[in-house]
Amino acid sequence: MAVLIRYAGVRVGLGLAQVLGVLGIVFVVASVLPGDAAVVIAADDADPGRIAQLRETLGLDRPLLTQFGDWLTGLIRGDLGTSAISGRPVADMLASALGPTLTLAILALLVLIPLAVALGVAAAVGRGRRMDRVISGVAVAFYAAPEFALAIILVAVFAVGLGLFAPTAVGASGPLLMQPELWVLPVVVLVIRPVCSLARLVRSSMITALESEPTRHTLRLGVPLRRVVWRHALPGSLTPATQHLARVTDWLLGGVVVVESVFALGGLGQVLVSAVSSRDIPLLMGLVALFGSITVTVNTIADIVAFRLNRTAGATA
Known part of the structure; x- marks a missing residue:
């Protein structure tokens, strides 16, 4: 039983590390794709000033590492954040x-x-x-x-x-x-x-x-x-x-x-x-x-x- 518990602990640890790696990759890929939530929200009013203001409001103008770190900190607390489009809790x-x-x-x-x-x-x-x-x-x-x-x-x-x-x-x-x-x-x-x-x-x-x-x-x-x-x-x-x-x-x-x-x-x-x-x-x-x-x-x-x-x-x- 002790061997099984240790094995399960190692597997869970490796799994969590894999999830963290996937989260980082997905975040970077999604962030560097053309367009963002600010462009989607301002679709009918695509003024550069309006888009820049939306990006600042949504926090999209911050460095990617800072954004990911803030999101990960919230995840550890059990907070998945708020949808950038609907404003509802994720x-x-x-x-x-x-x-x-x-x-x-x-x-x-x-x-x-x-x-x-x-x-x-x-x-x-x-x-x-x-x-x-x-x-x-x-x-x-x-x-x-x-x-x-x-x-x-x-x-x-x-x-x-x-x-x-x-x-x-x-x-x-x-x-x-x-x-x-x-x-x-x-x-x-x-x-x-x-x-x-x-x-x-x-x-x-x-x-x-x-x-x-x-x-x-x-x-x-x-x-x-x-x-x-x-x-x-x-x-x-x-x-x-x-x-x-x-x-x-x-x-x-x-x-x-x-x-x-x-x-x-x-x-x-x-x-x-x-x-x-x-x-x-x-x-x-x-x-x-x-x-x-x-x-x-x-x-x-x-x-x-x-x-x-x-x-x-x-x-x-």
């Missing part, structure tokens, strides 16, 4: 947009994990036979399709053609979770590609486990195949899948941004697009800090779970 804007994004990501994971494990185990148990070929072939085909194209096809067929779901969330109100006609298609789009990669990884790991000598010996002792698969082979096979799931979770956050834009769901995706297009650096930095924190948390949890699964597999071998 934390409030992120909190209000986080609901749809988390709803989609959680629903996608709830579907993704059991489906990928079931498909991977089925393909591994039937390796070389028709079930394995069908699952592997479909996985390769769907993995090659980008989310944007899948979203358009699903909307055209199931929303516009068959009328089973809403094509977008424009005009909708209320909690997203209570409106399946709005989230079923986005969740399907989010799940299709990662379920393919995760199922193939589970299949590969399961085949290795099933063909290992300890597993073969257990089968020779007369232990039923079902028990061997789920109690002996699967725990060890899930170790690489768990670590890959952390990367899939990060990918889901990026995929949610694309899917939210297609289905107009109004989550963090739209906030990100707005922050980039309006050069709203405080809002953009708040998003980067949020995504970075989620990435560090997810990867650290995945490593701890993988460690525990290894110990479980060793104990049951």
Whole structure:
């Protein structure tokens, strides 16, 4: 346990250092791009004097290092700053947009994990036979399709053609979770590609486990195949899948941004697009800090779970 705690502490420290590096890079890149929030605000009155006054008011005329240092000091205190465009606290804007994004990501994971494990185990148990070929072939085909194209096809067929779901969330109100006609298609789009990669990884790991000598010996002792698969082979096979799931979770956050834009769901995706297009650096930095924190948390949890699964597999071998 002490070794695990030390390892987790090192991983968290490295993750925080990476987040700090990403924050610095994003801040510099966003600051040196042509145009800034002052130009956006003064779009209808692009007088140089007016723009200079706005830059002074927003603090954009200060050195970049000073601006970043002030923002970082506020972050340490738990203050993400104020949007340069709307004047609203960044934390409030992120909190209000986080609901749809988390709803989609959680629903996608709830579907993704059991489906990928079931498909991977089925393909591994039937390796070389028709079930394995069908699952592997479909996985390769769907993995090659980008989310944007899948979203358009699903909307055209199931929303516009068959009328089973809403094509977008424009005009909708209320909690997203209570409106399946709005989230079923986005969740399907989010799940299709990662379920393919995760199922193939589970299949590969399961085949290795099933063909290992300890597993073969257990089968020779007369232990039923079902028990061997789920109690002996699967725990060890899930170790690489768990670590890959952390990367899939990060990918889901990026995929949610694309899917939210297609289905107009109004989550963090739209906030990100707005922050980039309006050069709203405080809002953009708040998003980067949020995504970075989620990435560090997810990867650290995945490593701890993988460690525990290894110990479980060793104990049951």
